[in-house]
Amino acid sequence: MPQTLIRLSMLLLAIALAGCGVFGKEIDPTEGWSAAKLYAEAAAELDSGNYAKAVELYEKLEARYPFGRHAMQAQLDVAYVHYRAEEPEEAIAAADRFIKLYPQNPFVDYAYYLKGIVNYNRSVGFLDRYIPMDASQRDPGSALDAFNDFSALVEKFPNxxxxxDARQRMLYLRNNLAQHxxxxxxxxxxxxAYLAAANRANYVIEHFQRTSAVEAALEVLIEAYRALDKPELAxxxxxxxxxNRQAGRLTAAQPKPEKVDLARKLWEYFSLDEN
Structure with a gap:
């Protein structure tokens, strides 16, 4: 093979190997980007629905500029990205991280609310999109988590x-928990299992007063006591x-709250640094 062809072949091989990262780390097109540029590009990917790419850029921002204001924003945005991507566990973990790191942040209420909405949507259920179902028939775990998230928000940030909206959803969730x-x-x-039925009905009457489930609980209690041969209690x-019926004290069922279209939190309250 002529010398010129040998040299050309070696040059082409070197270029190919360099592109594969053999002679060094793979080229990162974001290298040297400022925090502002990383944040802007991540937000653009989020807005376009490219959630995996958005998370990747937010994580690079946090790694390169961990103490800047953009990194703080990125952490809350990551929670929102996972929410939009229907990744509830990741969304809640990111929101919890933000709450732990920035408990005094002016927008920490958003993190509590996002957690509540994520768990609320899980309690409503994926099948609701296609087949209407009674939410009280489902496992109450996510509903209880959502109730606690909204309760923390209302308690810590009543204004x-x-x-x-959190209060309205708490009423609806409480009714569902009682009906469950x-x-x-x-x-x-x-x-x-009449004794177990009576115990459950009494639990509703004692712990879920002013819910629509109380009437049904009393009806169950009457039947259970009759079956247990306890006429006086029945x-x-x-x-x-x-x-309670005559006095009109029995509560009507709570209407289902409208679906919320949670938006990404915008950060207008400070001027951004230019890391």
Whole structure:
């Protein structure tokens, strides 16, 4: 082979190997970007729906400029990205991290609210998009988590712009949690487990007052006491039910809150640094 061709072949091989990172680290097109540019590009990827790329850029921003204001923003944005990407565990973990690191941040209420919405959506359920279902029939774990998230928001930030919506969702969730207990009590009745049914019904009456489930709980309690051959207790429960019906004290079911279209938190309250 002529010398010229040998040299050309070696040059082409060197170029190919360099492109594969053999002679050094692979070229990162973001190398040398400022924090502002990384943040802007990550936000653009988020807005375009390229969530994986957005997370990648936000993480690079946090790694390169961990103490800048953009990094703080990025951490909250990452929670939102995971929320939009329907990755609830990751969204909640990112929101929790922000709350832990920046408990005094002016927008930390947003992190609490985002957690609540993520868990609320999980309690509503994926199948609701296609098949309407009774939320009280589902595992109450996510509903309880959402209730606690919204409760923390309302307690810590009663004047937050998200507080009123959180309160409405808490009412709806509380009714669902109560109805879930009634569903369990009714299941026990069908299984002839009358004492267990009575205990569940009493739990609803004691712990979920002013919910629509109380009426059904009293009805279960009457049937359970009759089945247990406790006529006096059945009569007491029936009297309580009738008195509350006559007085109009029984609460109607809470309407389902409208679906929230949670937006990314915008950070207008300070001028951004130019790291």
């Amino acid at each position: 937050s712009k998200y507080a009123e 207990e009634v569903n369990v009590a009714q299941y026990y009745m069908r299984r002839d 009569a007491d429960a029936k009297r309580v039910l009738e008195l």
